[in-house]
Amino acid sequence: MERTGRPTLAVVGATGAVGTVMLEILSQHADIWGEIRLVASPRSAGRKLAVRGEQVEVSALAEEVFDGVDIAMFDVPDEVAAVWAPIAVAKGAVVVDNSGAFRMDPDVPLVVPEVNAHAARRRPRGIVATPNCTTLSMIVALGALHAEFGLRELVVSSYQAVSGAGRAGVDALRRQLSLVAGTDLGTRPGDVRRAVGDDTGPFPEPVALNVVPWAGSLREDGWSSEEMKVRDESRKILGLPKLPVAVTCVRVPVLTTHSLTVHARFEDEVTVEGAREILATAPGVVLFDNPAAGEFPTPADVTGTDPTWVGRVRRALDDPTALELFVCGDNLRKGSALNTTQIAESLAAETR
Amino acid sequence: MERTGRPTLAVVGATGAVGTVMLEILSQHADIWGEIRLVASPRSAGRKLAVRGEQVEVSALAEEVFDGVDIAMFDVPDEVAAVWAPIAVAKGAVVVDNSGAFRMDPDVPLVVPEVNAHAARRRPRGIVATPNCTTLSMIVALGALHAEFGLRELVVSSYQAVSGAGRAGVDALRRQLSLVAGTDLGTRPGDVRRAVGDDTGPFPEPVALNVVPWAGSLREDGWSSEEMKVRDESRKILGLPKLPVAVTCVRVPVLTTHSLTVHARFEDEVTVEGAREILATAPGVVLFDNPAAGEFPTPADVTGTDPTWVGRVRRALDDPTALELFVCGDNLRKGSALNTTQIAESLAAETR
Ligand SMILES: NC(=O)c1ccc[n+]([C@@H]2O[C@H](COP(=O)([O-])OP(=O)(O)OC[C@H]3O[C@@H](n4cnc5c(N)ncnc54)[C@H](OP(=O)(O)O)[C@@H]3O)[C@@H](O)[C@H]2O)c1
Ligand SMILES: NC(=O)c1ccc[n+]([C@@H]2O[C@H](COP(=O)([O-])OP(=O)(O)OC[C@H]3O[C@@H](n4cnc5c(N)ncnc54)[C@H](OP(=O)(O)O)[C@@H]3O)[C@@H](O)[C@H]2O)c1
Numbered sequence: 001m002e003r004t005g006r007p008t009l010a011v012v013g014a015t016g017a018v019g020t021v022m023l024e025i026l027s028q029h030a031d032i033w034g035e036i037r038l039v040a041s042p043r044s045a046g047r048k049l050a051v052r053g054e055q056v057e058v059s060a061l062a063e064e065v066f067d068g069v070d071i072a073m074f075d076v077p078d079e080v081a082a083v084w085a086p087i088a089v090a091k092g093a094v095v096v097d098n099s100g101a102f103r104m105d106p107d108v109p110l111v112v113p114e115v116n117a118h119a120a121r122r123r124p125r126g127i128v129a130t131p132n133c134t135t136l137s138m139i140v141a142l143g144a145l146h147a148e149f150g151l152r153e154l155v156v157s158s159y160q161a162v163s164g165a166g167r168a169g170v171d172a173l174r175r176q177l178s179l180v181a182g183t184d185l186g187t188r189p190g191d192v193r194r195a196v197g198d199d200t201g202p203f204p205e206p207v208a209l210n211v212v213p214w215a216g217s218l219r220e221d222g223w224s225s226e227e228m229k230v231r232d233e234s235r236k237i238l239g240l241p242k243l244p245v246a247v248t249c250v251r252v253p254v255l256t257t258h259s260l261t262v263h264a265r266f267e268d269e270v271t272v273e274g275a276r277e278i279l280a281t282a283p284g285v286v287l288f289d290n291p292a293a294g295e296f297p298t299p300a301d302v303t304g305t306d307p308t309w310v311g312r313v314r315r316a317l318d319d320p321t322a323l324e325l326f327v328c329g330d331n332l333r334k335g336s337a338l339n340t341t342q343i344a345e346s347l348a349a350e351t352r
Numbered sequence: 353m354e355r356t357g358r359p360t361l362a363v364v365g366a367t368g369a370v371g372t373v374m375l376e377i378l379s380q381h382a383d384i385w386g387e388i389r390l391v392a393s394p395r396s397a398g399r400k401l402a403v404r405g406e407q408v409e410v411s412a413l414a415e416e417v418f419d420g421v422d423i424a425m426f427d428v429p430d431e432v433a434a435v436w437a438p439i440a441v442a443k444g445a446v447v448v449d450n451s452g453a454f455r456m457d458p459d460v461p462l463v464v465p466e467v468n469a470h471a472a473r474r475r476p477r478g479i480v481a482t483p484n485c486t487t488l489s490m491i492v493a494l495g496a497l498h499a500e501f502g503l504r505e506l507v508v509s510s511y512q513a514v515s516g517a518g519r520a521g522v523d524a525l526r527r528q529l530s531l532v533a534g535t536d537l538g539t540r541p542g543d544v545r546r547a548v549g550d551d552t553g554p555f556p557e558p559v560a561l562n563v564v565p566w567a568g569s570l571r572e573d574g575w576s577s578e579e580m581k582v583r584d585e586s587r588k589i590l591g592l593p594k595l596p597v598a599v600t601c602v603r604v605p606v607l608t609t610h611s612l613t614v615h616a617r618f619e620d621e622v623t624v625e626g627a628r629e630i631l632a633t634a635p636g637v638v639l640f641d642n643p644a645a646g647e648f649p650t651p652a653d654v655t656g657t658d659p660t661w662v663g664r665v666r667r668a669l670d671d672p673t674a675l676e677l678f679v680c681g682d683n684l685r686k687g688s689a690l691n692t693t694q695i696a697e698s699l700a701a702e703t704r
Contacts, residue, residue: 153670157509157613159563159602181533189656210652211511211604211611213664213678218643221624222666231669244670248613248678250511252563253605259563261509261600263615272573291570300562304541312565314574317583318505318596326565326600 006034007348008068010093012084013075014038014049014058017166018098022075022337023051029341032348039065066091071347073340074098089126094351096128096343098336100225103129103233110236112136113342114284115143120343128343133335134158134215134226134249135233137258138327140308140334144282145275145323146238150267152321153244156230159252159259160215161299164331165202172201173253176208203251212251224249256332257299262325269320272313279310284334289313297328306333358386359700360420362445364436365427366390366401366410369518370450374427374689375403381693384700391417392428418443423696426450427688441478448480448695450688452577455481455585462588464488465694466636467495472695480695485687486510486567486578486601487585489610490679492660492686496634497627497675498590502619504673505596508582511604511611512567513651516683517554524553525605528560555603564603576601608684609651614677621672624665631662636686641665649680658685 011026013019019040026036027050036051038058045060059065061084066072072093074081081099088095102108102125109119110129120128131139137158142151162169180195196206205212216225231245252259279287288297289311297309309328316322329335363378365371371392378388379402388403390410397412411417413436418424424445426433433451440447454460454477461471462481472480483491489510494503514521532547548558557564568577583597604611631639640649641663649661661680668674681687 155507155598155615159511159604177529177533181529190652191655192652204646205650206652209606210650211606212650213611213613213648214643222641222643222664223669224643242670244668246507246615246668246670246674246676248664248676250611250613250678252511254561254563259565259602261565261602263507263598289574291566291574291576294556296565298557298562298564300542300544300558303543312574312600316596316598317575318594318598322598324598324600326602 003034006032007070007351008035008037009033009344010037010039010065010069010072010088011075012039012061012072015040015044015047016075017163017170018075018332018336021332022073022341023049025333025337025341027052029345032345037065037069063087063091066093069093070351071096071344073344075336075340085127094123094126094128094347096130096340096347098130098340100132100229102127103131104236110233111343112139112143112237112339113346114140116237116239117346120346128347130336130339130343131233131237132226132229133164133331134160134258134260135230135237136335136339137308137329137331138260138262139234139237140284141279141282141310141325141327142234142262142264143238144278144285145264148274148278149270151238151240151243151264152267153265154234155246155263157261158247158249159254160249161254161256161258161331162207162251163256164215164258168202170255172203173207173255176206177253180208207251207253209253213248215249215251254299256303256330257328258331258335259299259326259328262327263316263322264325265319265322267321270315270323272315275313275323279313284308285310296326299328302328303330304333305330306338308334355386358384359422360387360389361385361696362389362391362417362421362424362440363427364391364413364424367392367396367399368427369515369522370427370684370688373684374425374693375401377685377689377693379404381697384697389417389421415439415443418445421445423448423699425692425696427692437479446475446478446480446699448482448692448699450482450692452484452581454479455483456588462585463695464491464495464589464691465698466492468589468591469698472698480699482688482691482695483585483589484578484581485516485683486512486610486612487582487589488687488691489660489681489683490612490614491586491589492636493631493634493662493677493679494586494614494616495590496630496637497616500626500630501622503590503592503595503616504619505617506586507598507615509613510599510601511606512601513606513608513610513683514559514603515608516567516610520554522607524555525559525607528558532560559603559605561605565600567601567603606651608655608682609680610683610687611651611678611680614679615668615674616677617671617674619673622667622675624667627665627675631665636660637662648678651680654680655682656685657682658690660686
């Protein structure tokens with residue numbers, strides 16, 4: 001295949017949970033790239049990974065890996081992105097960053113193409129950020145409803161998959177499930193804790209046969225960092241800096257796909273029919289909502305797909321301006337790798 | 353032990369998920385009963401079950417089982433309670449019913465002793481109802497906060513355990529977990545569904561490695577019966593017939609203990625300190641809320657205990673009149689068997 005003249009892409013964090021799905025997506029999408037360079041920590045240097053049907057060797061992160069790179073997608077921990085994204089920019093790349101390092105920087109746009117594609121144009125630091133996966137799992141649907149009805153308030157509860165905590169999260173749930181499965185556990189005090197033992201992986205409590213109302217680190221007044229991200233990032237993406245957002249983030253024993261319940265209040269009265277019409281036609285959204293036929297989204301159906309799935313659409317019984325929704329999105333696709341790729345692809349189109 | 357002169361108790365549905373815990377609780381509590389008669393379907397007649405350290409034979413449900421019974425606790429499906437509770441009353445018993453058959457009947461009090469014990473006094477039909485387990489998992493904590501601050505609005509999302517659907521629910525999750533555990537499942541489209549197959553038990557979708565936004569049957573405008581119960585029963589118990597309540601009920605792969613996120617708006621400004629003080633001293637409530645020390649309730653810790661556990665107490669960042677809470681309650685204890693027993697015990701004290 002003739003690839004000369006096309007932009008060079010670096011995937012930094014190619015070996016991680018997000019990076020792995022990134023390579024899948026790059027292999028499925030139209031091939032617009034010249035060289036694709038794979039980068040991870042020195043631990044992974046020399047490993048070979050498949051992308052676009054070819055085996056590509058992983059390089060250890062270093063200044064030289066950005067030589068000649070046009071666009072660099074970063075899927076690494078915050079502290080790694082904080083140091084290395086500016087280096088990539090200094091070497092001439094535009095960075096699309098999946099970490100939390102730059103999202104709230106006023107000079108870094110936070111972009112979800114279906115909602116605020118225009119924001120990517122102004123990027124004084126050379127960095128475009130992509131939101132946290134929990135925010136991303138609902139924001140495409142909410143953006144569409146906001147454009148029509150005007151959002152006034154959000155109350156959100158999450159049901160977050162373990163892969164939101166990366167490979168370590170997936171490994172922890174798999175290990176715990178094999179310890180508890182097939183046993184008579186979970187009905188007597190301490191059962192689950194005894195079976196799982198002290199090794200709860202990246203989570204503060206066992207997650208098998210359990211739900212854990214915590215994600216991220218402790219912020220002021222008892223809020224978790226994940227909850228603050230959902231509030232702050234939603235406001236920034238929607239351009240509603242004062243939107244009231246109440247969030248509780250909860251980890252559940254699901255491998256992939258975040259689910260959220262959303263109570264959304266709008267400026268005026270809304271109808272279910274009006275909301276359904278918008279959701280049925282919004283780009284990137286699937287309306288899957290017919291409980292009489294057993295149709296509502298669940299992670300089992302949504303995993304591996306691109307869109308935001310919306311079901312259980314109801315008008316609040318006691319408030320004609322509010323809607324109730326149940327929303328699912330694959331945290332490794334639209335929640336991270338897909339959104340990043342979409343942005344990178346439109347940046348590539350720009351530079352052509 | 354000398355038991356003559358004491359009230360006779362019938363446990364109808366003694367073999368079920370709730371009934372089994374009922375027998376445990378009767379064995380743990382102070383023994384105030386004369387005879388305890390165990391009743392279930394003809395399928396279980398002749399089986400022996402342990403209660404108060406004795407083996408007691410199960411009788412098939414029939415008019416005669418209520419001969420001489422003072423108090424009958426019903427832990428059977430709605431349609432069975434609807435027919436048989438009035439028969440027990442006609443035979444002279446006071447009925448404490450755990451099913452949904454009578455909860456919204458204006459002539460049947462719906463009682464949570466910590467919140468509205470007085471309501472049990474007026475019972476024109478001879479029946480006292482105990483709420484749905486989802487309502488019960490939060491209402492003791494909310495009742496205490498309401499008494500102090502005056503509740504104005506609720507937005508609730510549930511994380512409901514499979515034992516809320518009885519033995520069949522527990523069996524379904526155990527079977528599904530043994531099919532999916534230890535495999536590489538749950539990251540590719542259709543993985544979970546293929547592994548679990550068509551036998552999803554009492555749930556409309558696989559519940560292992562999944563969350564299912566549905567509980568109960570379909571009501572008007574897309575609401576589930578479980579969601580309507582949470583709204584209607586909360587209003588009745590709190591004596592707030594117009595309280596706005598928005599609910600989404602979701603099943604999670606947990607065996608026992610329902611969890612809920614609650615966004616509660618009050619009449620005036622609230623403080624976290626004020627709320628914590630109330631929750632720390634309210635009867636039947638445990639405040640377990642210190643994220644810095646990793647303290648928040650999870651089903652793994654709450655299962656097998658009596659109280660309502662409350663954690664993650666925060667004031668809404670954008671509304672000084674609202675609190676966010678994460679609440680857990682063992683659906684088989686306070687959520688059903690314990691509340692029923694508490695009511696039966698206070699009725700027994702009345703008749704002394
Ligand atoms: N998981 C999600 O749903 C999700 C969603 C949105 C955003 N994000 C964000 O995306 C980023 C990656 O998340 P993940 O879930 O994929 O994590 P992960 O599975 O733990 O993978 C981390 C990746 O970063 C690389 N890495 C770690 N330290 C490095 C270093 N010092 N130098 C170079 N590379 C290093 C790892 O390489 P090695 O394999 O060599 O260690 C690996 O490729 C994080 O910022 C996360 O917050 C994740
Ligand atoms: N599970 C909860 O968390 C929960 C919480 C609050 C309220 N409730 C309510 O409590 C009731 C029992 O629930 P569960 O979860 O214990 O259900 P379950 O595990 O399915 O048990 C059902 C019980 O009812 C008996 N039964 C069924 N059909 C009968 C009939 N025709 N005649 C006599 N007995 C019959 C069964 O006896 P056999 O064993 O002989 O079939 C068994 O003892 C239901 O109304 C439920 O809605 C449950």
